[in-house]
Amino acid sequence: MKKWLWEHEKYPSFPYKAELVINEIDITAQKIGKLSTLIDLLDKAKENNIAIETFTEEIVASNAIEGEYLNYDSVRSSVRKRLDKSFNLGEDSSTHHTDALTSLLIDSNLNHEPLSLDRLHRWHATLFEGEYSSLLEDINIGVFRSYDDMEVVSGPHGHQKVHYRGLPAKKIEEDLKALLEYINNDSENPYIKSAKAHLWFVSIHPYDDGNGRVARVIVDYILSKNTKLGYKYFSISSAIQMDKKGYYKALENSQNLLYNREYDFTDWILWHTKTLKASIDLGLKKVDIVVQKAKFFNQVKQEQLNVRQVKVLNKLLEYTQGEFEGGLSTKKYMSMTKVSKPTAFRDMQELVKFGYIRQIDATAGRSVKYELVM
Helix, strand or coil: CCCEHHHCCCCCCCCCCHHHHHHHHHHHHHHHHHHHHHHHHCCHHHHHHHHHHHHHHHHHHHHHHCCCCCCHHHHHHHHHHHHCCCCCHHHCCCCHHHHHHHHHHHHHHHCCCCCCHHHHHHHHHHHHCCCCCHHHHHCCCCCCCCCCCCEEEECCCCCCEEEEECCCHHHHHHHHHHHHHHHHHCCCCHHHHHHHHHHHHHHHCCCCCCHHHHHHHHHHHHHHHCCCCCCCCCCHHHHHHHCHHHHHHHHHHHHECCCCCCCCCHHHHHHHHHHHHHHHHHHHHHHHHHHHHHHHHHCCCHHHCCHHHHHHHHHHHHCCCCCCCCCECHHHHHHHHCCCHHHHHHHHHHHHHHCCEEECCCCCCCCCCEEECC
């Protein structure tokens, strides 16, 4: 019984119902247009800051999806070295591994030369550059797997569930050449193309490890070629990380013919497009934060402030990870700035005096909290 999509007679075509996706594609295009226009309106310094944050988040999130948790500051340091002319090597916290991952992402976004098998191999090798682990001894790096029993499984040993089995090894190179021909030369809508290419690559599953990460790099490559900015200011991996269960479920529902009996990929394209829209919304939020920061600091007399106070005001303006739920406290200030309680209290009282933060009505028995004055 045929079970995997590559066993179907229609493979490697990926049919879908255009009338069900066209509206979502149009909305996505409008959102990307809006984001591109806003980025264009920002001055170069602010645009560069958004690029740094986006690239950093893409690298961190793409690896987190696969269970590798990178140090955010190390990744950001690697990205800043490449994109920020004002970067001070004295504050460098990058590693050889994060430098390599940054080079990979920059190549996929800024190098619009046609994709080739050799470039895919180099991308794959770069994923593991500078990474030291005994597990890597069993991984062939920068070459296709040579065995057929490549399975995606979950569950405890002895009770594992097989979610997918990859394409037979002897068919990998031929299939990837067809995929590269499609990526390089087909004129299909880029949002459809990125969805199909993503699914096609992970269905081939050509490498021992890192297939999901390379697939998302391919998505970056396709989308960056089709933005007027030349590279993209949104992180699709961040959106996937927010819906990781949905990601794996959408893949399984598409790749397993027991679930995809009609051999139809409309649901996958809709899921991929929905996730792409979510990543653009995150990008739009970043732009809004940058604009709000600019408006706020235009009213701030920065000569009144020390470095610690500027850092905390910046974090309050971002408010992205829920760090300040309930307001800014002395304890949170101490944590961010690494100063003593008296110094933190003095800094905060100055910010109150200058009118940049104000005390929130305190609940009886609770510590005093503060919020920005916008």
